[in-house]
Amino acid sequence: xxxxxxxxxxxxxxxxxxxxxxxxxxxxxxxxxxxxxxxxxxxxxxxxxxxxxxxxxxxxxxxxxxxxxxxxxxxxxxxxxxxxxxxxxxxxxxxxxxxxxxxxxxxxxxxxxxxxxxxxxxxxxxxxxxxxxxxxxxxxxxxxxxxxxxxxxxxxxxxxxxxxxxxxxxxxxxxxxxxxxxxxxxxxxxxxxxxxxxxxxxxxxxxxxxxxxxxxxxxxxxxxxxxxxxxxxxxxxxxxxxxxxxxxxxxxxxxxxxxxxxxxxxxxxxxxxxxxxxxxxxxxxxxxxxxxxxxxxxxxxxxxxxxxxxxxxxxxxxxxxxxxxxxxxxxxxxxxxxxxxxxxxxxxxxxxxxxxxxxxxxxxxxxxxxxxxxxxxxxxxxxxxxxxxxxxxxxxxxxxxxxxxxxxxxxxxxxxxxxxxxxxxxxxxxxxxxxxxxxxxxxxxxxxxxxxxxxxxxxxxxxxxxxxxxxxxxxxxxxxxxxxxxxxxxxxxxxxxxxxxxxxxxxxxxxxxxxxxxxxxxxxxxxxxxxxxxxxxxxxxxxxxxxxxxxxxxxxxxxxxxxxxxxxxxxxxxxxxxxxxxxxxxxxxxxxxxxxxxxxxxxxxxxxxxxxxxxxxxxxxxxxxxxxxxxxxxxxxxxxxxxxxxxxxxxxxxxxxxxxxxxxxxxxxxxxx
Numbered sequence: 001x002x003x004x005x006x007x008x009x010x011x012x013x014x015x016x017x018x019x020x021x022x023x024x025x026x027x028x029x030x031x032x033x034x035x036x037x038x039x040x041x042x043x044x045x046x047x048x049x050x051x052x053x054x055x056x057x058x059x060x061x062x063x064x065x066x067x068x069x070x071x072x073x074x075x076x077x078x079x080x081x082x083x084x085x086x087x088x089x090x091x092x093x094x095x096x097x098x099x100x101x102x103x104x105x106x107x108x109x110x111x112x113x114x115x116x117x118x119x120x121x122x123x124x125x126x127x128x129x130x131x132x133x134x135x136x137x138x139x140x141x142x143x144x145x146x147x148x149x150x151x152x153x154x155x156x157x158x159x160x161x162x163x164x165x166x167x168x169x170x171x172x173x174x175x176x177x178x179x180x181x182x183x184x185x186x187x188x189x190x191x192x193x194x195x196x197x198x199x200x201x202x203x204x205x206x207x208x209x210x211x212x213x214x215x216x217x218x219x220x221x222x223x224x225x226x227x228x229x230x231x232x233x234x235x236x237x238x239x240x241x242x243x244x245x246x247x248x249x250x251x252x253x254x255x256x257x258x259x260x261x262x263x264x265x266x267x268x269x270x271x272x273x274x275x276x277x278x279x280x281x282x283x284x285x286x287x288x289x290x291x292x293x294x295x296x297x298x299x300x301x302x303x304x305x306x307x308x309x310x311x312x313x314x315x316x317x318x319x320x321x322x323x324x325x326x327x328x329x330x331x332x333x334x335x336x337x338x339x340x341x342x343x344x345x346x347x348x349x350x351x352x353x354x355x356x357x358x359x360x361x362x363x364x365x366x367x368x369x370x371x372x373x374x375x376x377x378x379x380x381x382x383x384x385x386x387x388x389x390x391x392x393x394x395x396x397x398x399x400x401x402x403x404x405x406x407x408x409x410x411x412x413x414x415x416x417x418x419x420x421x422x423x424x425x426x427x428x429x430x431x432x433x434x435x436x437x438x439x440x441x442x443x444x445x446x447x448x449x450x451x452x453x454x455x456x457x458x459x460x461x462x463x464x465x466x467x468x469x470x471x472x473x474x475x476x477x478x479x480x481x482x483x484x485x486x487x488x489x490x491x492x493x494x495x496x497x498x499x500x501x502x503x504x505x506x507x508x509x510x511x512x513x514x515x516x517x518x519x520x521x522x523x524x525x526x527x528x529x530x531x532x533x534x535x536x537x538x539x540x541x542x543x544x545x546x547x548x549x550x551x552x553x554x555x556x557x558x559x560x561x562x563x564x565x566x567x568x569x570x571x572x573x574x575x576x577x578x579x580x581x582x583x584x585x586x587x588x589x590x591x592x593x594x595x596x597x598x599x600x601x602x603x604x605x606x607x608x609x610x611x612x613x614x615x616x617x618x619x620x621x622x623x624x625x626x627x628x629x630x631x632x633x634x635x636x637x638x639x640x641x642x643x644x645x646x647x648x649x650x651x652x653x654x655x656x657x658x659x660x661x662x663x664x665x666x667x668x669x670x671x672x673x
């Protein structure tokens with residue numbers, strides 16, 4: 001005899017099914033089959049239907065009958081059993097593999113098939129009054145055989161093998177749908193269940209929460225232990241949402257839930273987002289309507305602290321976003337500078353190539369003009385203009401101070417040395433990095449550099465067109481330098497094996513500690529390689545030329561050496577010691593200097609102007625001398641006749657003495673008047 005009484009309730013944690021029996025000798029004592037409300041003591045407790053059945057008396061008495069012509073077992077109850085439990089039937093733990101044929105039970109409202117081995121829902125289509133159907137813990141692979149159960153309110157299919165939600169079109173009155181513990185990968189075919197209040201899809205294979213439109217009555221949604229990562233839909237009446245143990249890693253993935261005014265309970269524990277320090281504060285700040293988070297009640301103090309922490313986090317994110325934008329702008333600017341540098345280098349290479357072709361070409365072939373391609377006849381600006389087009393309009397240079405390093409990108413960045421730097425910032429700068437700037441342009445600002453940043457001891461060069469060893473000589477103008485870094489990229493001189501030795505020798509007065517990695521043996525080898533070269537340069541150069549190379553502070557020393565005073569005992573070592581103390585360079589090393597191309601061109605122009613002036617001056621002197629000589633020759637030819645005339649005039653004038661005297665007196669009188 002089997003008797004049932006039921007009470008259907010829903011708690012905050014989901015549904016929990018409890019079947020209780022009592023031990024009595026009489027068959028008339030029923031056992032109670034009900035769903036009761038029980039608060040879970042664990043915040044991450046699995047929301048499923050747990051079965052508890054205690055047997056202290058004998059087992060339920062149900063009779064199955066079968067015949068050779070019937071495939072399914074037939075369930076038959078006595079009239080007395082039907083009277084005692086007219087609307088409910090429990091067949092749990094009966095090792096059933098199929099649903100039996102239930103004969104004469106059309107009035108059933110509750111049917112329980114828990115903990116069996118049923119693979120397909122069958123033989124219940126005639127139970128039109130069925131309200132509660134429990135098929136938990138079976139082996140069902142497809143939802144079927146329930147389309148005629150239009151009165152069904154509770155359908156429990158947890159812990160089966162279902163892969164797809166289907167065949168629920170006619171269950172429009174469904175209130176509770178439990179599909180936890182299956183193999184469902186997509187939410188579908190439930191949008192018509194407008195009366196559904198509880199949906200349990202825990203422990204499935206879901207990655208996206210979708211197709212929930214139409215579930216306007218849904219108040220509880222359980223998605224624990226899935227693979228959901230983003231795009232959680234909002235529902236108008238949703239009160240409890242369980243998302244524990246999924247793949248939600250960003251608050252933006254669930255930010256839409258902040259707009260839900262009905263949501264009061266949510267669980268996110270077990271997600272990557274729950275490991276973040278800002279997790280609780282951010283959730284509470286954006287979801288002020290919550291009463292519980294991860295099964296823990298929220299206090300007003302927690303809300304206040306969350307609001308403060310969230311504001312700080314927002315400020316941090318804004319600052320982080322700002323830094324990200326600045327980094328992106330820096331990346332784009334540097335990319336633009338690099339493209340302009342490449343175009344400039346291509347322009348220089350093209351000019352050199354065209355000049356070389358002009359020098360080598362005769363343009364006549366068998367007396368006829370050689371054919372010139374149209375592309376070659378265009379100007380350089382025309383050829384390269386197409387390359388410039390399409391570049392984004394960005395800054396052509398960049399100045400960046402990061403820690404103790406000043407980064408200069410592009411030739412225009414050198415203008416920053418003319419700014420008014422604060423004393424504090426200028427004192428911090430210990431490293432200056434040059435990128436995409438011609439070395440000859442850098443040489444022109446070295447004096448400003450050592451003036452603006454007195455503590456600068458490290459120079460870096462990348463894409464600066466360092467080609468010859470002589471260019472390193474220009475670095476002798478620095479106040480002091482302890483480290484030099486030359487990147488092979490854009491600096492061909494690094495490919496020359498002796499470049500480090502030359503730098504060590506030429507800039508020995510700086511006592512460089514690091515030049516792309518050096519040893520003591522390198523310093524000794526540098527002296528051996530370039531010491532003789534410096535001596536030859538200093539001994540062969542004229543004295544006036546030496547004086548023009550030295551500054552005023554070195555001229556006295558040079559005169560001192562020329563006069564031989566430095567040859568006295570002990571004086572040479574003292575002078576050398578003074579040089580070391582003042583950071584000065586030796587005379588021999590000073591001969592190895594470097595002129596930039598612009599400076600060299602200025603010198604050539606100056607020499608040309610002087611040559612032109614001297615030539616003009618000499619020509620004028622020669623012309624004047626020729627005129628004088630011509631006049632002298634003419635005078636020599638005319639002088640005899642002139643002398644005769646002078647003598648004759650004098651004799652005629654003094655022939656009459658009295659007349660001559662009167663004439664003289666008259667001239668004297670006229671002069672006085």
